[in-house]
Amino acid sequence: MGLSIGRVFDIAERQGDFRLSLGAHSKHVALYGFADLLYGDTTAGLRVVDVSAGIGMDGRISRFRVGAGLFLGNLRIQRATFDAHSQAYTVGALIHTSADLYAFGPHGDHAVYADVAARGEGFIGGTTGQLVLSLGFRY
Numbered sequence: 321m322g323l324s325i326g327r328v329f330d331i332a333e334r335q336g337d338f339r340l341s342l343g344a345h346s347k348h349v350a351l352y353g354f355a356d357l358l359y360g361d362t363t364a365g366l367r368v369v370d371v372s373a374g375i376g377m378d379g380r381i382s383r384f385r386v387g388a389g390l391f392l393g394n395l396r397i398q399r400a401t402f403d404a405h406s407q408a409y410t411v412g413a414l415i416h417t418s419a420d421l422y423a424f425g426p427h428g429d430h431a432v433y434a435d436v437a438a439r440g441e442g443f444i445g446g447t448t449g450q451l452v453l454s455l456g457f458r459y
Contacts, residue, residue: 321336321337321338321339321454321455321456322336322337322339322435322452322453322454322455322456323335323336323337323452323453323454324336324337324358324360324439324450324451324452324453325450325451326439326448326449326450326451327448327449328362328368328395328397328446328448329446329448331362331363331364332362332363333360333361333362333363333368333448333450334360334361334363335358335359335360335361335368335370335450336358336359336360337356337357337358337450337452337454338356338357338358338359339354339355339356339357339454339456340354340355341353341354341355341376342354343376345378345380345429347380347427348379348380348381349377349378349379349380350376350377350378350380350385350387351375351376351377352375352376352377352378353373353374353375353376354373354374354375354376354389354391355371355372355373356370356371356372356373356374356391356393357369357370357371358370358371358450358452362397364400366397366398366399366400367396367397367398367405368395368396368397368398369395369396370393370394370395370396370410370441370448371393371394372391372392372393372394372410372412372441373391373392373393374389374390374391374392374412374414375389375390375391376388376389376390376414377389378418383419383420383423383431384417384418384419384420385416385417385418385419385433386415386416386417387415387416387417388413388414388415388416389413389414389416390411390412390413391411391412391413391414392409392410392411392412393409393410393411393412393441394407394408394409394410395407395408395409395410395441395443395448408443408444408445408446409443410441410442410443410448411441411442411443412439412440412441412442413439413440414437414438414439414440415437415438416435416436416437416438416452417435417436418433418434418435418436418456419433419434420432420433421433421434421455429458430458430459431457431458432455432456432457432458433455433456433457433458434453434454434455434456435452435453435454435455435456436451436452436453437451437452437454438450438451438452439451439452
């Protein structure tokens, strides 16, 4: 769970980020699938909802991870003139790095962690990108 800042149609946006991941990892590599929900608004007060699902891979060195992923999504932006929304299907990529703040478990592979991610998405008619700062729990 975290906070996101970004731009869509050259308008600033701020969102909460909720992510659920499921996968497997070894001592040095992790592979996983994920679902993301970014929910917030633009500086003009228009609601923005960005839902996506994808796959990711991380490299692990001690308490640190660096990874990347690809995803497909659905972006909805509330319209200012109507009680409706604009919608676009998106294709995107992300890169991230994380650090375990508190590791536990028999091999130290469960953790409370801090993560920084950069996301970019493209759709017909535009692009959007976010910088996401989050805290998470890995079991």
